[in-house]
Amino acid sequence: MDIIGKRKIWYAISLIMIVPGLISLFVFGLRLGIDFNSGQLSVVKGTVDSAKVEAAAAQIGFKDVLVVATGSGQTEIRFADPSPQAQHEANHQKLKTALAVQGLEELSFDSVGPSVSKDIARNAIVSLLLASLAIVFYVAFAFRNAPPPVSPLSFGVMAIIALLHDSLFVLGVFSLLGHFFKIEIDALFVTAILTVIGFSVHDTIVVFDRIRENLRREKGEFGHIVNVSILETLARSINTSLTVLLTLMALFLFGGHSIRLFVLALLIGIASGTYSSIFNASPLLVTWHSYKLKRLAKEAQIEAKAGKKAKA
Amino acid sequence: MSLRLKFGLILALAVVTALIAIPREDAIFKFFGIKNVKLQVKQGLDLQGGAQLVFQADLAKTPAGQHDQAMSSLVQVMQRRANIGGTQEVVVQQQGKDRVSVSLPGVKDVNAAIQQIGQTATLSFAVQASQGASPSLLAITGKDVSSADVTIDPQTSKPVVSLVLKGSAVKTFGDVTTQLNQTGGYLTILLDDQILFGPATVSSPITDGHAQLQGNFASVSDAKNIANLINSGALPVPVTLVGQNTVGPTLGKESVSHSLVAGLIGLATVAVFMLLYYRLAGAVAVSALVIYTTITLTLYKLSAFVPGYTIVLTLAGIAGFILSIGMAVDANILIFERLKEELRAGKSFVAATETAFDRAWTSIRDSNVSTLITCTILYLSSTATPIIRGFAVTLGLGVLVSLFTAVVITRTLLRLVIRQKWGRNPKWYGLKDSEVQL
Numbered sequence: 162m163d164i165i166g167k168r169k170i171w172y173a174i175s176l177i178m179i180v181p182g183l184i185s186l187f188v189f190g191l192r193l194g195i196d197f198n199s200g201q202l203s204v205v206k207g208t209v210d211s212a213k214v215e216a217a218a219a220q221i222g223f224k225d226v227l228v229v230a231t232g233s234g235q236t237e238i239r240f241a242d243p244s245p246q247a248q249h250e251a252n253h254q255k256l257k258t259a260l261a262v263q264g265l266e267e268l269s270f271d272s273v274g275p276s277v278s279k280d281i282a283r284n285a286i287v288s289l290l291l292a293s294l295a296i297v298f299y300v301a302f303a304f305r306n307a308p309p310p311v312s313p314l315s316f317g318v319m320a321i322i323a324l325l326h327d328s329l330f331v332l333g334v335f336s337l338l339g340h341f342f343k344i345e346i347d348a349l350f351v352t353a354i355l356t357v358i359g360f361s362v363h364d365t366i367v368v369f370d371r372i373r374e375n376l377r378r379e380k381g382e383f384g385h386i387v388n389v390s391i392l393e394t395l396a397r398s399i400n401t402s403l404t405v406l407l408t409l410m411a412l413f414l415f416g417g418h419s420i421r422l423f424v425l426a427l428l429i430g431i432a433s434g435t436y437s438s439i440f441n442a443s444p445l446l447v448t449w450h451s452y453k454l455k456r457l458a459k460e461a462q463i464e465a466k467a468g469k470k471a472k473a
Numbered sequence: 474m475s476l477r478l479k480f481g482l483i484l485a486l487a488v489v490t491a492l493i494a495i496p497r498e499d500a501i502f503k504f505f506g507i508k509n510v511k512l513q514v515k516q517g518l519d520l521q522g523g524a525q526l527v528f529q530a531d532l533a534k535t536p537a538g539q540h541d542q543a544m545s546s547l548v549q550v551m552q553r554r555a556n557i558g559g560t561q562e563v564v565v566q567q568q569g570k571d572r573v574s575v576s577l578p579g580v581k582d583v584n585a586a587i588q589q590i591g592q593t594a595t596l597s598f599a600v601q602a603s604q605g606a607s608p609s610l611l612a613i614t615g616k617d618v619s620s621a622d623v624t625i626d627p628q629t630s631k632p633v634v635s636l637v638l639k640g641s642a643v644k645t646f647g648d649v650t651t652q653l654n655q656t657g658g659y660l661t662i663l664l665d666d667q668i669l670f671g672p673a674t675v676s677s678p679i680t681d682g683h684a685q686l687q688g689n690f691a692s693v694s695d696a697k698n699i700a701n702l703i704n705s706g707a708l709p710v711p712v713t714l715v716g717q718n719t720v721g722p723t724l725g726k727e728s729v730s731h732s733l734v735a736g737l738i739g740l741a742t743v744a745v746f747m748l749l750y751y752r753l754a755g756a757v758a759v760s761a762l763v764i765y766t767t768i769t770l771t772l773y774k775l776s777a778f779v780p781g782y783t784i785v786l787t788l789a790g791i792a793g794f795i796l797s798i799g800m801a802v803d804a805n806i807l808i809f810e811r812l813k814e815e816l817r818a819g820k821s822f823v824a825a826t827e828t829a830f831d832r833a834w835t836s837i838r839d840s841n842v843s844t845l846i847t848c849t850i851l852y853l854s855s856t857a858t859p860i861i862r863g864f865a866v867t868l869g870l871g872v873l874v875s876l877f878t879a880v881v882i883t884r885t886l887l888r889l890v891i892r893q894k895w896g897r898n899p900k901w902y903g904l905k906d907s908e909v910q911l
Contacts, residue, residue: 206723246713250584268724274715276529280569288854295846303839349789352851352861356796356868359847363800363840367807370836397803397810400750404743404806405799411739412795417728419519420788427796 164440165388165447171440175326178433182333185340191332192339194347195271197285199278200225200241201253202271205260209236217259221252229343233418235268246274269419285351289328292355296362297321304369308376310383311446316369319449323442324361327433328354331426349423357430364402364438368394372443384447391443402435476892479885487764494770512774517787517863518718522725523578527716528591530571535710540570543709548573553705554590573712583719593665593711594702600649601659601672608661611649614707617642621703623696626687632696634669634686636703643682651678662686664699732791739795740766743802751809753901757886758805765801765878769794769871784870790863797871800844804879807833808887809902816899817908822891830884837879841872848872 164171195202201223211228218226223240230236238256242249249272257267273281301317331354338344371390379386406428413424492501493512518525528551535543544567552565555575564576580586596615599608619639626633638646653660653675661671662684670686690696744762747755776784784790811833815825848869851861890896899908 204724246715249714250587250717254584266721266723268721270717270719272714272717274527274529274713277527277572277716284854288850291854292847292850295850296843299843299846303842349860352789352864355847355851356864359844362843363803366840366843367836370839374832374835393814394810397806400746400806400810401799401803404746404802405796407742407746408739408795408799411742412732412735412792415731415735415738416792417724417731417788419724419728420792423789423792427792 162392163388164391165384165444168440168444168448171444175437175441179326179330179333182336183329185336186329186333189336189340191336192343192345193282194345195239195273195278196348197278197282197346199273199275200239201249201273203238203240203253203256203260204231204268204270205236205238205265206268207234207236207265209238209265210263213263214238214260218256221255221259223252223256227343231418233421235418242272281348285348288351288355289358292358293321293324296324296358300362300366300369303366304373307373310450311372311376315446315449319442319445320362320365320369322445323365323434323437324358326437326441327357327361327430330433331357331430334429335426344422347422349420350426353423353426353430356427357434360405360431361434361437364398364434365442367397368438368443372446383450387443387447391439395439398435398439402431405431476885476888479881480889483764483882483885487767490764490767490771493774494767513777514770514773515777515783515785516725516729517785517790518576518578518725519720519788519860520725520729520786521578522720522722523576524580524583524586524717524719526575526577526583526587526590526714527568528573528575528712529715530573530710530712532571532710544571544573546709547712550706550708551575551590554701555586572715574716579722583717587714587717589698589702591712591714592702593708594705595665595707596669596703597663597666598646598649599661599663600653601661602656604659604672611645613638613642613645615703616706618703621700623693623700624685625693626685629687631687632690632693634690634696634700634703636684636686638682638684643680646682646684647678647680650675651680654678664702669699728788732788732795736791736795740798743798747802747805751806751903753890753896753898754805754809754812754887754903757883757890758802758809760886761805761878761882762798762801764882765798765874768878769797769874772870772874784866785863786867787860787863789860790867793864793866793868794871797868797875800841800872801875801878803840804833804837804875805883807836808879808883812887813902813904816902816904822897826887826891830880834880837876841876844872845869 208230209228214228215226218238218240222242222244224243225239225241227239228236229239242252244252253270253272260267297317297320299317300320301313304313304316307313307316335344335346335350339346368391371394372387375386375390375393379389409424409428409431413421413428416424495501530544530547532540532543548565548567551573552563555563555565555577562578564574566574566576568574575590577583577586594615596618598611598613600611601608617638617640618636620637622635622637624633624635625631650660652658654677657674659672660675661673662669690699740762744759747758747762749755751758773784773786776782786794808829811829812825815828816822818825820828848865851865852869854861895901899905
């Protein structure tokens with residue numbers, strides 16, 4: 162199987178998968194939950210007459226009331242309480258009473274103040290950046306003695322491109338889900354992205370490790386060695402992600418509702434991570450290598466010309 | 474260490490951890506004569522139900538150098554107050570620079586808890602010459618109270634809060650009440666600028682420091698709350714509630730049973746897959762995986778004895794654990810794939826096994842370290858919520874344990890198996906006879 166030779170096709174598939182989400186990210190953005198936006202969220206059991214709930218919430222004085230059925234026998238009621246913080250809990254109790262009158266049981270309640278949500282958002286970005294940076298340096302360090310023609314840093318850079326691929330894909334999907342299905346992202350989503358990053362690199366490193374080993378043992382064209390390495394690790398890559406996806410699938414289907422979206426993000430991200438480690442990260446090493454070769458050749462040509470001129 | 478000894482140790486480890494890991498392990502302990510040991514995986518609020526409250530401290534009026542001190546005494550006072558309600562295992566922690574999180578497992582009345590914990594509760598004493606006159610504050614505060622208690626007045630059968638003053642406040646109070654008794658002035662006692670007692674005249678000087686407050690308390694529990702507030706002391710800085718996360722007991726129970734089912738199904742599917750694909754090696758992996766699970770559960774349970782490092786299992790933590798099973802399997806898959814390759818290349822079983830472990834090790838190490846890096850960053854990030862922490866801890870611990878099981882347990886078992894004649898059949902490793910030249 163020639164994976165390296167068809168690399169442009171794999172890049173194109175990646176682009177087709179990522180670009181719609183990316184556009185959605187720019188146009189619609191992400192639908193931020195109360196963790197990032199502050200506000201209140203009450204989850205109740207059963208389906209809800211939304212007009213009734215909205216009326217009750219408006220009477221208490223809540224703003225931006227939004228009632229969403231989650232599709233697993235639960236309903237989320239989002240609102241913002243403009244009254245002073247000290248009255249929030251009393252107001253929440255009023256809502257609970259109004260719900261109880263309709264025979265609805267509250268399963269959980271969250272309230273996030275503006276200062277907290279600002280911190281969560283900042284912290285999410287900081288930890289994403291920190292994790293990515295730490296991983297580049299780690300990969301560069303782990304491959305510090307990689308034999309030529311690839312430099313340790315380019316291993317790190319390609320690993321980062323692969324993890325950007327995976328996190329952008331997940332972000333894009335959730336941006337689309339947010340726009341069309343009102344699905345919001347919360348603090349747990351950041352955890353999912355970080356885990357996807359960890360897994361993506363985990364997968365990529367296994368292939369890189371084989372490339373390094375084969376570079377030491379075999380002589381030959383770089384693209385060929387990379388191709389062989391990918392094929393040798395293919396069964397492992399697929400089997401590993403199969404087992405992880407199987408466990409995640411079990412969690413998605415049978416685990417509690419509260420982590421379903423978290424698991425969905427992991428499912429999408431890890432599937433994408435497997436793809437990118439096979440079809441992006443390692444082929445990109447080859448693309449980068451041949452680009453460098455071409456540039457060197459060009460420089461050599463220019464030098465040769467300059468040399469001729471100088472002679473003449 | 475001989476292979477046999479290693480195998481014996483692994484067996485012992487498996488048995489011991491299995492005994493600890495299974496539910497109702499206390500019945501087994503009793504059988505061996507160990508009584509009154511009840512181990513339990515500590516469950517987070519999202520699993521057992523309860524509330525997490527986040528309070529923001531207002532440090533604007535506190536001098537810059539005293540912020541840390543103010544925060545730690547704030548945590549202490551809140552801890553005292555939160556424990557009063559009788560809810561189990563309250564955790565009060567500083568979060569970030571100026572926030573305090575309070576976890577109240579199984580709390581029923583969240584509103585009351587918020588009032589009880591978040592009230593500043595500054596006690597002050599004021600005197601007035603006559604009812605209309607401007608009040609002047611005495612130099613007695615909540616810090617001068619050695620105890621507050623609730624009794625029932627036998628005459629009115631209404632609750633009474635009795636205060637016992639200490640130190641120099643006894644004399645100050647004695648002097649003031651003596652003076653008021655003579656001049657006919659009024660005494661008022663306030664809690665957070667709300668009147669607890671008075672304004673009332675003093676019928677006789679109180680020189681022993683024992684004051685009875687016959688305030689109009691609505692109920693005995695109301696009076697008790699106030700006594701508790703006074704006993705636990707005032708908050709050094711005012712706080713406001715900025716975050717709340719309440720999970721009802723129904724949802725918690727549902728989550729536990731759901732994740733148990735999901736975990737078992739996940740484990741079973743992986744086991745079936747490994748057995749089908751890697752046959753005998755798959756069986757080795759499944760054994761290693763079972764031991765992996767019992768070791769991890771044992772660590773969860775035993776961590777309850779290490780204060781400060783107790784692993785609290787949350788919903789996200791369970792996800793982290795199940796995910797780490799995937800990582801544990803990956804190490805096995807890496808080894809077995811390598812083993813197949815080496816066998817195909819014509820190596821003997823013994824040589825192939827050793828090479829497979831050596832070669833697979835760098836991949837296993839490098840890939841797991843990157844996951845550990847992510848876990849560390851998740852855990853350390855300054856405002857990490859308990860959800861994120863729980864996830865990072867279980868995933869990180871899982872990765873560490875899986876490194877151990879892959880390198881020690883899978884390796885020993887595999888070495889043992891290939892010593893047997895029946896263990897050297899390529900078919901048992903998912904290879905065709907034609908792929909291997911023997």
